[in-house]
Amino acid sequence: MSPVMQQQTKKRKGEHVEIVLNKDVQYLHGTGLDKVKFAHCALPHINLDRIQCRALFLGKRLELPFMITAATGGYQKAEKINRDLAAACQEKGIAFGLGSQRAMIEDPSLGKTYRVRDVAPDVFVCGNIGAYQLAQYYKAGEFAKVEAAMNRIDADALCIHLNALQEAIQPEGDRDWTGVPKAIEAACSRLSIPIIAKETGAGMDGQTAKALERMGVKAIDVSGSGGTSWSAVELERHLEQDRIAEFRDWGLPTSISIVECASQVKIPIIASGGIRSGLDAAKAMRLGATLAGAAYPFVKAQNSAGRAGVVSEISRWERSLKTAMFLTNSQNLEQLSKARLLVY
Template structure:
């Protein structure tokens, strides 16, 4: 067992609180678009449906969702992280959608942090994902990493690929050789599904094929156009990292590529900010659509605030469904997508 110094523990925790503060106070979004402005759904001038009949329920990895939405990994490890996770989870439970906790690295360094990621008391039935950075797989035994899932009663584990962010952090991990084999070994040992996710630079079709061959059961695109982690970390370093602030595959482009490359379920995330973009992503092949940054401020307030924000997105999604004449998610998937 690796024993961490208390210094290391507090570095991980204070970094998480720094990230929250920066995301709440600064402009941390890409200047470039998520790519959905170049995607149109074929309008139906005569939909022949009742808006009130629209049913958005779906299934993802064996679990029923009332809406095809997912609250992306944000936080944990600190008292503030605990409050945020509970508010997000309670909103997810009320709406019948899924959620991921933030990186559980703090739990690997200090088991006492477990409670800050534990949300089953407020969200007993949601699809819940644990989370750890791919670079951490170099340092910890597979069994310790997989224990993170059981500790919070999650349904699966997201492995985040955040190479641009690590590059922008002074203390970041620059040693990525062998990580693919670590992911493969983890998938081979895991009884729960392993999901690969980016954090805002996107996953290519080619990489998604390799990840699926390694045993990954779903891909969360997390493309460019929303939160830029290089921008976030630029506020924590004296180094000039501006040359990579806009680095990454726009979400819509990554989604088209991945959907054309693999059969596993896809979560589309990265700069999704309204229900029309959600509709476009589903028509392009996403099973679920995820958001992080827009839910952060509401999550610092209350579960009610998170729920209200998501209800607005749901209502916008229903508008888009009405305008394409889709009564349910299966019909939305068949709508013609036009690319500019």
């Protein structure tokens, strides 16, 4: 990898956080979860203070069924962001995803911007690499680089991100995805940790999820549309260029993605993409997800109030989830998954 390309990767990750925080790059259409209503239980007969939301995810017990999904790494400011996010996950007992580790594979000195294990000893930590990038390492016989990056952060799982929309919109984007499925399959059989396939905000349909399950993927993060739009981010980065702005809102809404995937696969589903509260999370779990996650609200909370801000946002989600459970008379997540639902 040339030094110019290394610089580009580092610069891009910094720009992404700045744009997400300062520009309007959320989807114009929602997740579809607003069309989903729980039947209100006017006569609950459980104790709100005794509601239990522990979840089991890929063999790990979580205190709450939430995950902060991949956001950053690979440039100086990312070090504090990742450490604040991960420390908050430790405090609240939820899962955590690091941003793409491409930067640290290209320049190992950037590894420290992903170092969180010391502040998150018990957290389910996910490493991250782009599917296209993975295919390049596979073709070059360099899977060992990916394994070394996972060992360096002591990852519990590897998220392989599928960001075809973003690559197609980026003028410098990666266009030849022909070897990608084979590389994912090879990673599933070679790596000792489970592989999670995640979208990055454009959603996933059931057939794709099924194909990924057959390849050996152990969980799916649908990352549907309705939250952060990666085509909007890329359109912001390339204002001066000939843009195909009609793809700003391309994608399968999160609600549909969850239902699609849940009907096709047996592996756990993470619902993300525009999940903004514990109530959204409750609806997502009722539709078939095991965990609910988000990136933007937690990056925003970290930016305004550091680790305490992230803890407080997770606590807000917790209160909101427990309120939804109380009002559907659900003592635990198993009962929530059967709560009566009305879809408009």
